[in-house]
Amino acid sequence: MTARPAKEAPPSPPRPLRPVRRTPPGPRMPRPGDPTGPRRLYHRAKRAWDRPLTAYYLVLGGSLLIMVLGLVMVYSASQIKALQSGLSPTYFFRKQLLAAALGGGLMVLATKLPVRAHRALAYPLIAGSVFLMCLVQVPGIGVAVNGNQNWISLGGPFQLQPSEFGKLALVLWGADLLARKQERRLLTQWKHLLVPLIPAAFLLLGLIMLGGDMGTAIILTAILFGLLWLAGAPTRLFVGVLAAAGVIGALLIKTSANRMSRLACIGATDPGPGDQCWQAVHGIYALASGGFFGSGLGASMEKWGELPEPHTDFIFAITGEELGLAGTLSVLALFAALGYAGIRVAGRTEDPFVRYAAGGVTTWITAQAVVNIGAVLGLLPIAGVPLPLFSYGGSALLPTMFAVGLLIAFARDEPAARAALAMRQPVFARMPAGVRRKTMRRRVKKLPSGER
Template identity: 80%
Template sequence: MRLYSRIRRAWDRPLTAYYVILGSSLLIAVLGLVMVYSASVITALGYSLPPSYFFRKQLTAAVIGTVLLVAASRMPVKLHRALAYPLLAGSIFLMALVQVPGIGREINGNQNWISLGVFQIQPSEFGKLALVLWGADLIARKHDKRLLTQWKHMLVPLVPVVFLLLGLIMIGGDMGTAIILTAILFGLLWLAGAPTRLFAGVFSIAAILGVILIKTSPNRMGRFACLGATDPTAHEGACWQGVHGLYALASGGFFGSGLGASVEKWGQLPEAHTDFIFAVTGEELGLAGTLSVLALFAALGCAGIRVAGRTEDPFVRYAAGGVTTWITAQAVINVGAVLGLLPIAGVPLPLFSYGGSALLPTMFAIGLLIAFARADPAARTALARRGPGYGRKKAVVRWNTMRRRVSARSSGER
């Protein structure tokens, strides 16, 4: 009981959410860099590239993402709201540009990429961030005008714009990103206090459209047919990736085979450094490693919920809830697919998998959460009390305290 009370008091401190978001996200990103290097070496050599090719690209994206994170964490809330409409318009333009012949590029059956010479971008990843900011700003404005009690203001223009984004994404065949956008929509509606009937109606429409899209695609039907499969030759090899992901997890044991010692990444497991990097993590770091990753995501999600739940600013509540929904839903879908509990949706593990297009907007979104955590009045007061040089002063106090204790012990022994 005493331990629970201490944990509760620690969780209720003004800066807890700030430190948890910052610490957990950076730990996930750093561990992700390590695992990207380990999982991508064999793939790089298979393409006659330097062993560190994918790692260097991911490291470059992480450095740029860190700059975006710091910038987002220092921006005032008004500036975040001002970015909402330009970011949405830019995302829609780029997502439409993907379908232009000669500009858009198809990868793994999905045409959702734009090639820019030495690197490529996936506009739909930035569409997630755009939807969070624009949707939060839209609902916050209607909240201030007391319009959310009317169902038409709850749905319009939020749902039509989301359907536009979903349509542009589904033209390219990316069902996974469409699911994440739908989850963000539901998260925003739930935070806005949508009545059960309205929420159930939107969910039913989305479910019917999802069933139609799955039924009309042999590839998606094959992914559903692979749920629970353990034979990689089943369904003409469609289950190869999922089954070998389970093989990787099963062979890791509790502490894993050791960093860099994965067997499945030697050509047996497709997309080992992207969608199925969690499987390589389980094989090399074992159950302890995978549980650590899940714990970090859980801490990040809980801290995001705390930020959304304790603020008085409607925009901060909706934006923080939207970011938390995005990251946690994407993590659940990715991990569920690797564990064989969900169909393979082709979405990366946030902050962890290889891919600059996914990493950059996600790190900006983490910067949003940090900014919102800092904007809390109690957190601002706590930060102001510390002032410049607080960390150095605290370290000096601890050092002097330790010296006095050592001197006291020495005197007692004499």
């Protein structure tokens, strides 16, 4: 007998579906071992600080904020000076705004150019800077301002200071030179490290000192030492060049009564005999009268003829008087952020030219800010250099904004930064060429008459 197959059980009726409760997502509960309190905030800030685009946003945002605040302070600090000269109160502001617009175009151009184009600009730029610096010494072409003959008249109220472009030229040319020598492994020999970098830098310094502008010469020397430091110059060689520069600088100061008087005004609290420390002392007065939050925008008293050069070399003092300690600390924080971003770009790149150029630009802007602010605070002698991106002066603003554009381009070209920027583009922009884009549009057969 064969066994009958077992009778299948009838299927059980389906259970009624219950609605799923969806609770809104709340904050993640802390796990055991997670940092809490200030330590947690520190870790979150550190993670945000280490993101790939941090340097990019710091350079872009910091430089634009410095420039915008500088335009506001130039407008406030230059009104009385313009009226005293019989000009419109917005005369200096309009010229600075025009220079900022031109500088903005140069900055955008620098961000768009590839690295090979920046390297190609090095030699024409340094040759043009040397030529213009020679023209400064030609009678009838060069113009003397405040005792220094470092200007070329362009007609009307416009003048050009070629030494400002010499800073950018030294950065690009020196970075290209050291990068090519590093690719050939020649920087281990001291003669290749010094020649022709040192002779070319001394040529620029000599042309600048012919006009008597020691402040710009100090910044150019700082750029030179920054490039040597990044190239890994031996300590003995670095100290030797530094000692030679110190001896030459001491001789130049000793042989000039004007420079000796400026050196004697460090830390002065009284104008002294003949009011030789008038500018330094009134700069301190302006800072001291500002307090924590300042007297208010436009309410400075020192700009009414008491403080010379309120919109150029000593605009930081007017900022302290009108915006107070809060305003000056904000300016210092912006320059510190810009300097940190430049150091980060130079330290994270594998391209030797990018490292030298980013380090040179960072040294230039940081050293010039330190020299200017140190003179206003009475900690350094008055060198007559403007505050980068902040003080009045188109000749200083144009090359500086191009240099900032270099930093922006270098920060954006980091591998991690490029990947992060690509992820932030629209999906269609990230699709490779040849990939069909799917859309919600319904395909309809096209009729011969052209109708649908």
